[in-house]
Amino acid sequence: MRMHRLLFIIMTIVAGAVSFPACPTAALAEFKEIVAEGSYTMGEGETMKVAQERALTDAKRMAVEQAGTYVESYSKVNEYRLTEDEIKVVASGIMEVEVLSVDKVLIGDGIRFRVKIRAKVSVDKIQDIKQKLEERSMMEEYKKLQLDYARMQQELEALKRQLQEAQTSREKKAVQKKIAGNETEFTAADWVARGHNEQINGDYQSAIASYSQAIKLNPQEAKAYYNRASCYYEQAQFPPAIEDYRQAVRLNPQHALAYYFLAASLESSGKRVDALPVYQQFLELDQGQDTEKNNHAKSRMALLQQDPEKSAVTPADNAKSQEHETKASTGNSAGTQETEVKTPAGSAETPENEAKAPAGSGTEAPGNQAEPPAGSGTETPGNQAEPPAGSGTE
Incomplete structure (x- = not known):
């Protein structure tokens, strides 16, 4: 009898431990951090400032692709219907980007810029942004x-x-x-x-x-x-x-x-x-x-x-x-409001x-x-x- 009772308790604990992480909403409610890198090779006639901006844009593009997977999972759990482009817009809108490093390397006649970023992604604003996407x-x-x-x-x-x-x-x-x-x-x-x-x-x-x-x-x-x-x-x-x-x-x-x-x-x-x-x-x-x-x-x-x-x-x-x-206040004309x-x-x-x-x-x-x-x-x-x-x- 004691053995059966002990076995029941153990099975209950194990079932609870397994089922809790399986709750998608709880798991997805946390912040997610993404580290991404982008690069751009600067050639003759270009400026270093804009070349670095291009590398940063490439890094953000990579981060958006990763964040898009996160947004897609969240939207499925909450039964949102988002197109591929809408997922990218939402992902871009909910990212907070921090530049971690900028490296420059000489390659032939050009300079290659490498930018590493950390993007913090949260689902807090997904619903609000989704509503705005309804505007064509x-x-x-x-x-x-x-x-x-x-x-x-x-x-x-x-x-x-x-x-x-x-x-x-x-x-x-x-x-x-x-x-x-x-x-x-x-x-x-x-x-x-x-x-x-x-x-x-x-x-x-x-x-x-x-x-x-x-x-x-x-x-x-x-x-x-x-x-x-x-x-x-x-x-x-x-x-x-x-x-x-x-x-x-x-x-x-x-x-x-x-x-x-x-x-x-x-x-x-x-x-x-x-x-x-x-x-x-x-x-x-x-x-x-x-x-x-x-x-x-x-x-x-x-x-x-x-x-x-x-x-x-x-x-x-x-x-x-x-x-x-x-x-609203009552107007001068009877029965009207301004x-x-x-x-x-x-x-x-x-x-x-x-x-x-x-x-x-x-x-x-x-x-x-x-x-x-x-x-x-x-x-x-x-x-x-x-x-x-x-x-x-x-």
């Missing part, structure tokens, strides 16, 4: 950024070959100038990538600073204008949002979502007559791809066409905006003169940061139009 432009922005990186690398390899084949000093200088332009574009893209991660984590002020730095380096970067406008829009800072959305469509006239949010910003600022043709432009470009935004644009256009001066509706609370306090949105002091402060370098880059921020457009600290107009669902990023 989020994934479009990620894919475009990856395509830009690939294009810039291909162009650089071609320029290196041209430099080797150049016969005269004049030809070499012309190619070296193009290589310098490629480096500037690469650094600007790195700032856009940094801003994107900050934005999906809700750190709008840091994201604005990063996008401003990208714009200073590459004023033709339409994505930086669009994404910075989205940060202003999320905080109900419509004047600077309008300015950036307008610049985004100037640089990329086929950007449907930029027209949509430009129209929404104009309407929210009381410029409802100006919003009407912009909504129309969105509908012509989008061609029904985004059903929700198409329906909203059509309903707003119908009201604007009936009476532009009286078509404004009371705005719903913008749940995504963390910078504003919304309170919603007053106030911008807290300091919410639109100009970022510091020197932006931070991309996380873990180990390099200094390039130059003084461009200031956000004037008007970011203005109060939201009282008769604001109903904000459309989700601004997202491009």
